[in-house]
Amino acid sequence: MKSMARTSLSESLKKLEEITEWFEHQDEIDVEKALEKVKEGVVLIKESKTRLKEVENEFEIVKKELEQE
Amino acid sequence: MDQELLSLLRQWRDRQARTEGVEVFRVFPNAVLDTVARTLPRTRDDLLAIKGIKEAKYAKYGATLLALVRERISETESENVGIFPETCVDAMAVEPIVDETMTVSQFLDGLNTELSGMAARIRGEISSVDERERVVYFSLKDSLDEGMIQCLIFRYAYEVSGVKLSVGDEVIIEGVPEIYKPNGRMSFKAGIIELAGEGALKKAYDALKAKLESEGVFAPEHKRELPDFPKRVALITSHDGAAIGDFTMNLGSQGLSVHFFPVSVEGKRAVFEMVAALRFFQRHAEEYDMLVIIRGGGSFESLQAFNNETLIREIAGSAIPTLLGVGHEKDVTLAALAADMMVSTPTAAARTIREPFDRARQSVGYAQTLIVERFSRSLSRSDFLISRMKDVVASVFPKITGRFATAERGLGYLLEQVRSSVRSIEERYKDREKRMQRGFMLVFESCKRDVGRFEEKLREYDPYRALNLGYGLVRSQKKLIRKIADVQIGAHLDIQVGDGIIGAEVKGIKRL
Numbered sequence: 001m002k003s004m005a006r007t008s009l010s011e012s013l014k015k016l017e018e019i020t021e022w023f024e025h026q027d028e029i030d031v032e033k034a035l036e037k038v039k040e041g042v043v044l045i046k047e048s049k050t051r052l053k054e055v056e057n058e059f060e061i062v063k064k065e066l067e068q069e
Numbered sequence: 070m071d072q073e074l075l076s077l078l079r080q081w082r083d084r085q086a087r088t089e090g091v092e093v094f095r096v097f098p099n100a101v102l103d104t105v106a107r108t109l110p111r112t113r114d115d116l117l118a119i120k121g122i123k124e125a126k127y128a129k130y131g132a133t134l135l136a137l138v139r140e141r142i143s144e145t146e147s148e149n150v151g152i153f154p155e156t157c158v159d160a161m162a163v164e165p166i167v168d169e170t171m172t173v174s175q176f177l178d179g180l181n182t183e184l185s186g187m188a189a190r191i192r193g194e195i196s197s198v199d200e201r202e203r204v205v206y207f208s209l210k211d212s213l214d215e216g217m218i219q220c221l222i223f224r225y226a227y228e229v230s231g232v233k234l235s236v237g238d239e240v241i242i243e244g245v246p247e248i249y250k251p252n253g254r255m256s257f258k259a260g261i262i263e264l265a266g267e268g269a270l271k272k273a274y275d276a277l278k279a280k281l282e283s284e285g286v287f288a289p290e291h292k293r294e295l296p297d298f299p300k301r302v303a304l305i306t307s308h309d310g311a312a313i314g315d316f317t318m319n320l321g322s323q324g325l326s327v328h329f330f331p332v333s334v335e336g337k338r339a340v341f342e343m344v345a346a347l348r349f350f351q352r353h354a355e356e357y358d359m360l361v362i363i364r365g366g367g368s369f370e371s372l373q374a375f376n377n378e379t380l381i382r383e384i385a386g387s388a389i390p391t392l393l394g395v396g397h398e399k400d401v402t403l404a405a406l407a408a409d410m411m412v413s414t415p416t417a418a419a420r421t422i423r424e425p426f427d428r429a430r431q432s433v434g435y436a437q438t439l440i441v442e443r444f445s446r447s448l449s450r451s452d453f454l455i456s457r458m459k460d461v462v463a464s465v466f467p468k469i470t471g472r473f474a475t476a477e478r479g480l481g482y483l484l485e486q487v488r489s490s491v492r493s494i495e496e497r498y499k500d501r502e503k504r505m506q507r508g509f510m511l512v513f514e515s516c517k518r519d520v521g522r523f524e525e526k527l528r529e530y531d532p533y534r535a536l537n538l539g540y541g542l543v544r545s546q547k548k549l550i551r552k553i554a555d556v557q558i559g560a561h562l563d564i565q566v567g568d569g570i571i572g573a574e575v576k577g578i579k580r581l
Binding site: 041045053 | 297298317320321322323324325326327328329330331346349426429430432433435436437439440441443444446447448450451
């Protein structure tokens with residue numbers, strides 16, 4: 001579960017980067033294609049933002065379990 | 070259960086374990102201490118009745134345990150006089166332990182109890198070493214004075230110490246003195262051995278580095294990538310000191326779950342505690358994405374724990390990817406070399422974790438701006454193109470329709486021309502037809518006339534016309550008879566006249 005969330009963030013970012021690059025390297029933009037990319041991009045941005053929301057870290061002190069019986 | 074006593078017992082046990090350089094349960098497991106705190110044993114037999122305490126343990130710690138219980142009971146007595154009369158009576162019953170004479174063993178037990186409280190840190194030079202399977206015996210002497218002491222260290226503690234003893238080394242040892250009852254000799258039971266002096270430390274460092282290098286402990290192909298977006302981080306460092314503060318301050322708010330195992334990062338307990346922490350996290354390895362060990366900078370000597378072989382191997386063998394942020398002056402610590410990734414400060418460690426998050430936020434923001442900007446630009450561009458096309462169409466269209474009209478007129482004219490030429494061809498053709506018809510009729514008439522004339526002529530010359538006039542054709546055997554020689558008497562003749570044939574016979578022939 002957590003590893004899934006992790007890969008999905010990395011993957012979302014990768015896809016987003018591809019979309020960004022597409023827009024960067026397009027002189028004449030095909031509006032229809034662009035619309036598709038925008039739709040995909042919006043979903044990815046939303047997902048990534050949720051995951052990257054600045055949330056305070058949780059600190060927990062682990063009890064010293066020095067004893068092993 | 071006497072909780073106060075239990076906590077006293079545990080404190081004593083932990084202290085004792087450290088001094089002996091063994092794990093706590095080797096002194097007494099929790100269960101035994103619990104039973105002691107519950108049953109409050111007062112005599113040797115009471116103690117031996119407890120599961121987990123046998124003769125050997127009794128000889129070693131029995132007196133101390135009994136003393137602790139007794140001390141505690143007398144405390145509660147003075148606190149609660151008259152409330153627990155039974156306890157008072159019992160305590161009184163044990164009191165007359167002060168006897169004039171005692172056995173050798175009793176005396177030695179007493180001495181050892183006293184000695185166990187005399188933990189010390191001693192510096193000296195190794196004068197002899199004898200490594201056995203479970204114990205290493207050595208003697209320590211002063212380089213200047215004459216003093217000398219016999220020492221021993223258990224194999225486990227010796228190995229954790231990471232020091233290879235050889236004669237002439239200057240070392241610092243920690244432990245307690247103890248008398249070995251069978252021969253009455255005293256030796257110093259060391260729990261910790263450290264090399265003393267920068268030179269010796271450096272020598273040991275270089276030797277260990279070379280050894281681990283040859284084993285491939287630091288090999289780059291063993292290094293794992295740290296995850297870009299960890300969620301659960303295991304953290305090992307000191308509770309005090311700047312490291313933990315620097316780390317948390319620079320980590321930013323990433324919604325991480327950090328499990329912090331506080332340890333000493335310097336001094337005699339550092340290796341034990343860090344190894345214990347590492348082992349703890351290894352037991353729950355699947356719960357963590359990353360393991361971080363940090364410590365601020367320090368002198369070579371103060372960082373010795375991080376050059377300890379046991380610790381290094383524990384880090385190298387970690388099931389969780391490791392990140393070390395340990396400051397150093399000249400020589401990087403070997404623990405850092407064994408980690409999957411090393412940086413030189415706790416702050417840098419925090420930034421290593423934080424950086425992918427910051428970068429991701431940045432690229433998401435950039436992507437958002439860029440996509441919106443490019444798309445709206447492309448939209449307005451198409452809008453512009455469309456309206457321009459509209460204008461173009463509006464201006465060009467009349468021209469096109471004008472041309473159409475011209476073309477249409479031209480086409481009409483052409484059509485008319487074609488039509489009239491078709492008409493003239495038609496007329497010419499009709500005329501020809503008539504002329505041909507007429508010509509044909511003329512030819513036909515003259516032919517008819519010619520045929521009529523031929524017919525008449527033919528009729529004039531027809532031999533059969535003569536037959537009707539009385540002439541006859543005479544044939545014999547189908548041959549026309551022209552001369553008398555053509556027949557003989559008696560020959561049969563066929564005589565053709567105008568309307569038929571007469572059969573005759575030659576009766577006579579007469580020449581004329």
